[in-house]
Amino acid sequence: MNVPATLKHSFLLCLFAAAVPLRAIPAPMQVTASTPARVWTEGYGTGNGRLGILSFGVFPKETVVLNEGSIFAKKNFQMREGAAEALDKARELCKEGKYRSADQLFRKNILPPGNIAGDYQQGGRLQVEFQGLPSPSSYQRTLDMRRGKATTRAQFGTGELTTEILAAPSSDCAAYHIACTMPSGCRVSLNLEHPDPSARIVAQPNGWVLEGQGSNGGTRFENTVVILAPGASVTRKGSTIILDSAREVMVLSSISTDYNIRKPEAPLTHSLAAKNARILAKAQKAGWKKLAAETEDYFSRLMTRCQVDLGDSPAGVSAMTTAQRLERVKQGKKDPDLLEQLFQFGRFCTIAHTRPGQLPCGLQGLWNPELRAAWMGCYFLNINSQMNQWPSHVTGLGEFQSSYLDFVRSLRPHGEEFARFIKRDGFCFGHYTDCWKRTYFSGNNPEWGASLMNGAWACAHLVDSYRFTGDREDLKKSLPILESNARFIMSWFEDDGEGRYLSGPGVSPETGFYAPDGTGPNVLSYVSNGTSHDQLLGREALRNYIYACGELGIRTPTLLKAVQFLRKIPQPAIGPDGRVQEWRQPFEEMQKGHRHISHLYGLFPGTEWDVLNTPEYAEAVRKSADFRRKYADMGNNGIRTGWSTAWLINLYAALGDGNAAEDRMYTMLRHYINSNLFDLHPPFQIEGNFGFSSGVAECLIQSRIMQDGFQVILLAPALADDWKKGSATGLRTRGGLKVDLSWQDGRVQATATAARPGKFRFMHQGRKKDLSMNKGETVRLDFPPLSH
Numbered sequence: 039m040n041v042p043a044t045l046k047h048s049f050l051l052c053l054f055a056a057a058v059p060l061r062a063i064p065a066p067m068q069v070t071a072s073t074p075a076r077v078w079t080e081g082y083g084t085g086n087g088r089l090g091i092l093s094f095g096v097f098p099k100e101t102v103v104l105n106e107g108s109i110f111a112k113k114n115f116q117m118r119e120g121a122a123e124a125l126d127k128a129r130e131l132c133k134e135g136k137y138r139s140a141d142q143l144f145r146k147n148i149l150p151p152g153n154i155a156g157d158y159q160q161g162g163r164l165q166v167e168f169q170g171l172p173s174p175s176s177y178q179r180t181l182d183m184r185r186g187k188a189t190t191r192a193q194f195g196t197g198e199l200t201t202e203i204l205a206a207p208s209s210d211c212a213a214y215h216i217a218c219t220m221p222s223g224c225r226v227s228l229n230l231e232h233p234d235p236s237a238r239i240v241a242q243p244n245g246w247v248l249e250g251q252g253s254n255g256g257t258r259f260e261n262t263v264v265i266l267a268p269g270a271s272v273t274r275k276g277s278t279i280i281l282d283s284a285r286e287v288m289v290l291s292s293i294s295t296d297y298n299i300r301k302p303e304a305p306l307t308h309s310l311a312a313k314n315a316r317i318l319a320k321a322q323k324a325g326w327k328k329l330a331a332e333t334e335d336y337f338s339r340l341m342t343r344c345q346v347d348l349g350d351s352p353a354g355v356s357a358m359t360t361a362q363r364l365e366r367v368k369q370g371k372k373d374p375d376l377l378e379q380l381f382q383f384g385r386f387c388t389i390a391h392t393r394p395g396q397l398p399c400g401l402q403g404l405w406n407p408e409l410r411a412a413w414m415g416c417y418f419l420n421i422n423s424q425m426n427q428w429p430s431h432v433t434g435l436g437e438f439q440s441s442y443l444d445f446v447r448s449l450r451p452h453g454e455e456f457a458r459f460i461k462r463d464g465f466c467f468g469h470y471t472d473c474w475k476r477t478y479f480s481g482n483n484p485e486w487g488a489s490l491m492n493g494a495w496a497c498a499h500l501v502d503s504y505r506f507t508g509d510r511e512d513l514k515k516s517l518p519i520l521e522s523n524a525r526f527i528m529s530w531f532e533d534d535g536e537g538r539y540l541s542g543p544g545v546s547p548e549t550g551f552y553a554p555d556g557t558g559p560n561v562l563s564y565v566s567n568g569t570s571h572d573q574l575l576g577r578e579a580l581r582n583y584i585y586a587c588g589e590l591g592i593r594t595p596t597l598l599k600a601v602q603f604l605r606k607i608p609q610p611a612i613g614p615d616g617r618v619q620e621w622r623q624p625f626e627e628m629q630k631g632h633r634h635i636s637h638l639y640g641l642f643p644g645t646e647w648d649v650l651n652t653p654e655y656a657e658a659v660r661k662s663a664d665f666r667r668k669y670a671d672m673g674n675n676g677i678r679t680g681w682s683t684a685w686l687i688n689l690y691a692a693l694g695d696g697n698a699a700e701d702r703m704y705t706m707l708r709h710y711i712n713s714n715l716f717d718l719h720p721p722f723q724i725e726g727n728f729g730f731s732s733g734v735a736e737c738l739i740q741s742r743i744m745q746d747g748f749q750v751i752l753l754a755p756a757l758a759d760d761w762k763k764g765s766a767t768g769l770r771t772r773g774g775l776k777v778d779l780s781w782q783d784g785r786v787q788a789t790a791t792a793a794r795p796g797k798f799r800f801m802h803q804g805r806k807k808d809l810s811m812n813k814g815e816t817v818r819l820d821f822p823p824l825s826h
Contacts, residue, residue, distance in 0.1 A: 067382045068180055080094060081714060085205045086205040089104075091204070091214070097177065098167055099166065100166040100201060102163065104163065106294075109158065109259050110158055110297075112256045120147060137563035137565060154470075155414050155417075157253065158402070159406075164229070164230055165228070168225070171192075174192035203215075207336040210317055213326065214289040215326050215330075227275075242264075247260060259310070260294055262293075269286075302473060340389050344435075346765070377707075381734040384732075385429065388433075392438040399426045401414070402723065414472070416473075419492035420492050423442070424495055425725040428688070432732065449471070450522060452476050453519075466523070494527065494576065500513075501513075501585060508794050513590060523583070527580060539576075539607045544567075549628050550563055551566070577646060617658055635686070641692050648692070680718050681725045684728075691737045692742075696756035700737075738754060738755075739753060741771035748808060749797065762782070773796045775791065776791045789819075795813055798811060807819060
């Protein structure tokens with residue numbers, strides 16, 4: 039039919055507009071409180087990826103934690119002579135079904151007597167007390183993630199007292215700022231302390247110098263703290279500095295260490311004092327306003343790269359404090375804006391605790407105030423450090439993963455030393471490590487210490503990062519450790535006599551099973567051969583090495599062997615009840631709701647299974663996750679943790695079950711998220727925060743699947759029923775896409791821009807659109823609601 043030109047033009051505009059996603063209208067990136075932080079796990083913190091700063095305390099006192107990422111103790115340990123022979127014996131015992139005997143052999147002849155990693159340790163605590171002030175008429179604390187700053191504000195009848203903390207990224211110092219509008223100013227006492235009695239604190243005219251060293255010959259550090267208080271009267275009482283009539287105070291901290299990230303065993307020899315002096319001279323010249331502006335610019339640019347809108351919370355809820363909103367959720371209410379804020383808090387933690395060229399984020403980030411951090415605050419490699427990386431690429435912070443990739447590559451020398459010691463080839467790694475990067479079996483319990491697949495899991499990120507970035511030079515740097523780990527896999531897995539290669543002896547991390555072993559019908563054991571966790575990681579390690587060689591056009595003898603070897607590593611079994619078996623036999627679990635779900639690695643974060651190519655395994659994962667979830671919720675046959683719940687969010691998202699993913703999100707809010715949004719194990723474990731952010735992103739976009747030569751991009755694959763309308767901007771995918779999307783009443787629209795050429799299969803609810811895209815090309819996609 040004939041259409042008038044003006045009407046035709048309007049029609050085309052409507053079609054074009056319909057395909058352009060709405061901009062996200064996110065909740066404010068703030069955490070708020072009207073009560074003091076009585077303990078540090080209620081405090082607000084920030085950081086610049088090297089330095090961390092956190093404040094807590096009950097008015098009129100405030101504690102400001104000052105940290106630097108490389109301050110670690112050292113731990114002396116010896117590898118157990120005869121461990122290689124004992125491992126061979128343990129393997130044979132497992133073949134014979136004598137699992138408890140294998141456990142005992144591990145304890146007696148293989149495992150060390152205690153921990154093998156040094157503690158992450160703090161860099162000093164500034165103790166502040168405001169004297170002579172009445173109780174405030176109002177009190178408010180705010181963490182502003184977009185500005186990278188935490189603020190405490192106390193109001194009185196005649197004025198206001200405000201304190202702020204930040205860690206300036208370019209100036210590379212931490213700052214604490216006081217502003218007082220009381221008529222006569224404020225009287226403030228300040229003192230610097232450290233929990234290690236061997237630390238030396240020297241008073242200076244305008245502050246202190248703290249000289250310390252990590253325990254047992256660990257990292258040597260120096261924390262120089264200066265106070266700038268123009269117009270205030272300054273006196274000293276011992277080590278305490280007292281300011282009278284103070285109206286504005288700025289306290290600057292610079293921490294330098296002798297840690298050599300390229301060669302930890304050879305400490306740096308530069309003057310720590312001179313380095314601190316240079317940093318602080320520039321910061322003093324800049325002043326508070328410029329430091330705050332520098333920090334805001336840095337955080338704002340990064341935080342706004344990716345934003346999500348999952349719907350609007352009820353009117354009035356946004357005026358509540360974060361603690362009040364969490365209490366409301368505990369009463370059964372929903373709060374999509376709070377989900378958005380927790381999503382952004384995970385991204386904030388990536389920026390605050392990570393920085394290219396520095397050590398990666400540890401178990402509690404940069405906020406530990408103790409001399410002995412929980413779980414040593416180090417790098418656990420059987421889920422925790424890896425979960426810290428999950429949200430970075432997909433939420434637009436991919437460059438922050440470089441510190442972890444560099445760290446993993448740097449583990450190779452000690453990992454190869456470990457493999458040689460147990461008379462195997464290549465590279466392997468124990469359960470955890472510290473900044474010194476040495477390794478062995480860890481701890482004196484096989485429940486967590488008897489696994490050797492941690493290096494394989496760590497290496498998986500080297501290849502996954504490449505799938506996002508396409509950076510061939512970075513992949514070339516990773517190839518030596520990928521090959522070394524492949525060689526270890528092929529020396530560690532052995533023929534079971536039926537043509538299948540099984541790992542072992544090993545464990546499904548941190549859990550055990552009941553099985554007859556000659557001493558009784560139902561004996562609790564941990565060690566066995568061919569656990570699902572090990573088989574999955576072994577297969578993935580070889581697939582990743584083969585893939586990397588293909589991308590780089592490299593052929594090696596190791597490659598040819600890996601291709602043949604991979605075919606003989608069996609997949610985990612699906613048990614009689616339809617669940618993925620955690621062990622080679624259908625043993626009963628030690629705890630049916632156990633926090634570790636390592637046997638489901640193949641669906642997420644691994645790529646062995648997915649909903650399109652292996653639906654039978656996807657269904658088995660669903661049954662397994664439902665089983666764990668059921669018993670974890672009962673509480674009497676499982677261990678509840680925030681990070682484990684976050685893993686379930688990601689698994690359900692990968693299964694396309696938005697309602698189950700949302701259910702686990704609110705489970706986290708009800709049970710494992712503190713009023714400052716810290717994830718609780720308990721106590722604080724930061725990986726749960728990263729895992730939550732990843733889980734939200736996985737509900738909105740997924741890109742792990744390859745099909746028919748296409749990179750599959752699942753758009754809005756796991757929307758909860760209550761997420762009727764929403765949007766997201768700045769999501770990233772494997773294959774190099776930047777995606778904005780929106781949805782409303784069943785319609786999904788997206789805009790995708792390619793950073794490099796690729797073939798993409800965009801999918802939503804079973805429908806697909808195949809496209810070949812060039813670098814810089816933008817496409818707009820529209821999936822209307824399905825008709826019923």
